[in-house]
Amino acid sequence: MSPEAIPPAGRIARSGGWFTIAFMAPFLLYVTAFLILPTLMLLATAFLGKHGLTLHYVRSLGEGQTVVAFRNSIELSAMAAFVGIVVGGLTAYFVLLPGMPRGLRSLVTTFGAVAANFAGVPLAFAFIATLGSLGIITVWLKLIGINLYGSGFTLYSLPGLVLVYAYFQIPLMVIVITPALEALRREWREAAENLGASAWDYWRHVGLPILLPSLLSAYILLFGNAFSAYATPYALTSGIVALVPVAISNVLSGNVMVSQQTGAALALGMIGVMVVVMGIYALIARRVGRWVKR
Amino acid sequence: MNRRTPRLIPGLGLGIVGIYFITPLLATGVFSLWEGGDRYGLSAYAALIHQPKLWQSLGLSIRLAIETILVGLVVLVPAVFWLNLRVQRLRPLFDFLSVLPFVVPPIALVAGMTTLYTGPDWFVGTANYLVVPYVILALPYTYRALDVGMRALDLKTLTEASQSLGAGWFTLIFRVVVPNLTTALIGAALLTIAIVMGEFTFANILLFNTFAVYIDYIGQTSATEASALTLLSFLITWLAMLGVLVTGRSGRGQVQIGGAR
Numbered sequence: 001m002s003p004e005a006i007p008p009a010g011r012i013a014r015s016g017g018w019f020t021i022a023f024m025a026p027f028l029l030y031v032t033a034f035l036i037l038p039t040l041m042l043l044a045t046a047f048l049g050k051h052g053l054t055l056h057y058v059r060s061l062g063e064g065q066t067v068v069a070f071r072n073s074i075e076l077s078a079m080a081a082f083v084g085i086v087v088g089g090l091t092a093y094f095v096l097l098p099g100m101p102r103g104l105r106s107l108v109t110t111f112g113a114v115a116a117n118f119a120g121v122p123l124a125f126a127f128i129a130t131l132g133s134l135g136i137i138t139v140w141l142k143l144i145g146i147n148l149y150g151s152g153f154t155l156y157s158l159p160g161l162v163l164v165y166a167y168f169q170i171p172l173m174v175i176v177i178t179p180a181l182e183a184l185r186r187e188w189r190e191a192a193e194n195l196g197a198s199a200w201d202y203w204r205h206v207g208l209p210i211l212l213p214s215l216l217s218a219y220i221l222l223f224g225n226a227f228s229a230y231a232t233p234y235a236l237t238s239g240i241v242a243l244v245p246v247a248i249s250n251v252l253s254g255n256v257m258v259s260q261q262t263g264a265a266l267a268l269g270m271i272g273v274m275v276v277v278m279g280i281y282a283l284i285a286r287r288v289g290r291w292v293k294r
Numbered sequence: 295m296n297r298r299t300p301r302l303i304p305g306l307g308l309g310i311v312g313i314y315f316i317t318p319l320l321a322t323g324v325f326s327l328w329e330g331g332d333r334y335g336l337s338a339y340a341a342l343i344h345q346p347k348l349w350q351s352l353g354l355s356i357r358l359a360i361e362t363i364l365v366g367l368v369v370l371v372p373a374v375f376w377l378n379l380r381v382q383r384l385r386p387l388f389d390f391l392s393v394l395p396f397v398v399p400p401i402a403l404v405a406g407m408t409t410l411y412t413g414p415d416w417f418v419g420t421a422n423y424l425v426v427p428y429v430i431l432a433l434p435y436t437y438r439a440l441d442v443g444m445r446a447l448d449l450k451t452l453t454e455a456s457q458s459l460g461a462g463w464f465t466l467i468f469r470v471v472v473p474n475l476t477t478a479l480i481g482a483a484l485l486t487i488a489i490v491m492g493e494f495t496f497a498n499i500l501l502f503n504t505f506a507v508y509i510d511y512i513g514q515t516s517a518t519e520a521s522a523l524t525l526l527s528f529l530i531t532w533l534a535m536l537g538v539l540v541t542g543r544s545g546r547g548q549v550q551i552g553g554a555r
Contacts (some may be wrong), residue, residue, distance in 0.1 A: 024377075025364045026369050026385075027369050030369050035391075035394055093304075117531050122506075123524075126521075129318070166314070167318070230400065234510075247497070249401060266402065266405075
């Protein structure tokens with residue numbers, strides 16, 4: 001066969017820029033129009049007043065109500081992420097221990113996938129039915145003489161929200177940390193033990209340093225997950241606990257008499273927090289990456 | 295080292311975690327059967343069946359889920375295909391764009407969209423408008439699924455083989471590449487269903503009666519009916535995830551995360 005007779009198989013492999021545009025354009029335009037432009041619009045709205053550029057609305061982020069909302073949101077997310085990391089991490093570790101029942105792992109994987117996706121309004125109602133002031137457990141405990149709400153507990157508070165958020169945070173942690181735990185080789189543990197290391201020594205000097213990058217990225221993921229949660233606190237507390245997402249929704253629905261610009265500034269503040277958190281993560285990850293070759 | 299003692303603590307720990315996860319489901323189940331006083335029965339379920347609004351909202355959410363899957367695939371399949379075949383150097387851009395929906399929380403995105411798009415009415419006025427942000431919400435997971443799927447294929451060979459047999463672009467993508475991605479596509483589609491069926495933020499702010507909004511609405515009036523719907527919602531999530539795990543088993547059984555918080 002002469003070279004000319006070869007079918008134009010290389011046509012695609014050689015085709016140029018026009019094809020790139022044709023294949024990429026729908027996606028890039030979509031993301032630009034419905035993700036990037038709306039975000040830039042927030043920026044413009046927050047900084048533009050009636051008479052040109054203004055810092056008025058962004059400065060209003062420093063006012064009492066807003067500061068409380070941001071502090072609550074950040075505190076809640078930090079706590080919910082911490083609970084998720086610790087409980088989820090231990091759960092994943094226990095499940096992977098040798099000698100655990102055969103079906104346990106697939107049960108936890110399946111249930112984890114469901115629970116991590118089971119959030120929002122239904123989750124809030126499930127907890128109201130359980131631990132709300134008329135919830136099943138609350139009522140039963142009262143029957144045996146324990147007055148939950150009398151002793152200061154309430155589901156409609158920051159600790160209550162952490163308890164609810166744990167329902168999607170723990171399984172999320174199990175899902176993201178299991179591959180990292182599986183990558184810990186048993187030989188390392190045995191080598192450490194042969195050299196006389198205790199369990200604590202092993203975790204302090206071998207296990208945790210290796211896991212550190214995974215734990216950090218898991219913390220960021222869980223923090224962001226809790227920080228942007230809106231449906232759960234909305235259905236659960238309906239404004240009793242001031243949180244940024246709920247504050248934004250109040251502005252958007254016209255429930256409070258503040259300007260659209262203030263809402264934009266709030267949303268921008270949320271994005272700012274996420275960017276800072278991601279930035280810290282990138283910094284630490286780079287520092288850690290110097291020691292741990294992945 | 296004694297290998298028997300540590301079994302106790304893990305067992306106890308897992309037991310406590312298990313109780314934490316089972317209790318709300320059981321309590322919700324009991325609560326949904328409560329008819330006041332000491333009476334228990336199915337009246338909440340019976341009342342729900344005769345609510346036309348429930349079926350409308352459920353139908354709307356299912357329709358939106360299907361539309362979101364289709365729009366997402368039409369937008370992403372060609373781009374991810376070309377990314378893997380020809381322009382690997384754009385990968386950092388794609389990775390960046392696919393985590394952006396994570397940096398911009400849904401409530402912030404909806405704030406931006408309401409100020410940017412105020413018309414025309416055929417666009418923002420019908421519930422179909424929700425598909426627009428839903429595709430963005432599902433983007434990280436759809437992208438990941440497609441990318442993992444396509445990386446496993448030898449796209450260059452597939453492309454050259456089908457083109458040398460005379461196939462055009464359309465045939466190549468939809469009759470050669472897509473059928474090879476069935477597992478990845480089903481995974482992405484089921485996850486999108488789980489996300490859209492539970493999505494509340496956009497629907498609530500933009501005032502459309504989807505399934506999650508309806509559950510919230512019922513919750514204002516009847517706690518037992520809301521509990522029944524909560525169980526139904528859990529069942530839908532369960533089915534979708536079970537589907538993801540079953541279809542994913544042949545490939546890398548990768549569990550995904552998403553959902554409406």
